[in-house]
Amino acid sequence: AQSVTQLGSHVSVSEGALVLLRCNYSSSVPPYLFWYVQYPNQGLQLLLKYTSAATLVKGINGFEAEFKKSETSFHLTKPSAHMSDAAEYFCAVRNNYGQNFVFGPGTRLSVLP
Amino acid sequence: DSGVTQTPKHLITATGQRVTLRCSPRSGDLSVYWYQQSLDQGLQFLIHYYNGEERAKGNILERFSAQQFPDLHSELNLSSLELGDSALYFCASSAGQGADTYEQYFGPGTRLTVT
Numbered sequence: 114a115q116s117v118t119q120l121g122s123h124v125s126v127s128e129g130a131l132v133l134l135r136c137n138y139s140s141s142v143p144p145y146l147f148w149y150v151q152y153p154n155q156g157l158q159l160l161l162k163y164t165s166a167a168t169l170v171k172g173i174n175g176f177e178a179e180f181k182k183s184e185t186s187f188h189l190t191k192p193s194a195h196m197s198d199a200a201e202y203f204c205a206v207r208n209n210y211g212q213n214f215v216f217g218p219g220t221r222l223s224v225l226p
Numbered sequence: 227d228s229g230v231t232q233t234p235k236h237l238i239t240a241t242g243q244r245v246t247l248r249c250s251p252r253s254g255d256l257s258v259y260w261y262q263q264s265l266d267q268g269l270q271f272l273i274h275y276y277n278g279e280e281r282a283k284g285n286i287l288e289r290f291s292a293q294q295f296p297d298l299h300s301e302l303n304l305s306s307l308e309l310g311d312s313a314l315y316f317c318a319s320s321a322g323q324g325a326d327t328y329e330q331y332f333g334p335g336t337r338l339t340v341t
Binding site for chain 2 (some may be wrong): 120147149155156157158159162166203213215218219
C-alpha cells in the first residue's frame, strides 16, 4: 500500500526566504510523485511531477523538488518565497500498477511580510 | 482554468436529503475521479471511472454512488445526507488510467453544506 506523510501541517516563512515543504512516501514499487497547490476556495493545481526521469524536477512558479529514493522523500523547495505562494500544498503518490492517487494531509504555507 | 467543470458550486441541503453533483472532464480525458475534502479527513479518494466503467473505489460510503455517462461526464449521488457529509467535493480527470504517468486535473469543487 502506498502512503504519504508531510511533516508540518503549517509552515511560516518570511518573504524572500527559502521555502522547504517535506514529503515522504512509502510505496512497494517505483512511485510517481506529484506536488499540488490549492489556493483558497479553489481546486488543486499541479505544481510538478516526478515520473522516473530526472530526479530534480522543476515546476511552475519557481518551485522544484528532488526525488531521493534512499530517503523515500520528495521535498518541495523554492529559493525565495513570495506573498502569492501562501496556499495549501499537497504531495501525492501513485504507482504504475493501476492504483490511484494517495494524497498527503497537506501543508499550509504562510508567507510573512 | 483546468478545463474540468463542476456544478453546482455551492449546495445547501437538509439531513436525509439526496443531491447530485456533476462533473465534466477535460476534453479528451477518459478518467474521472471523485474526492471528498474535509477539515478532519483531508483529501479522500472516493471513486474512479474510466470510459464509463468503475475502476477503483476508495473511502466511499454505501450511501454514495457515482456513474460516468457515454459523453464522459460523471455524477456523484449522495443520499440520506448527514451533517458529517458537509465537505468540498472535487472531481478530477486524466487522460488515461492504470499504468501511466498522467497527472490529474482538478475542477473547482462543489461545496456541500448539510444543515
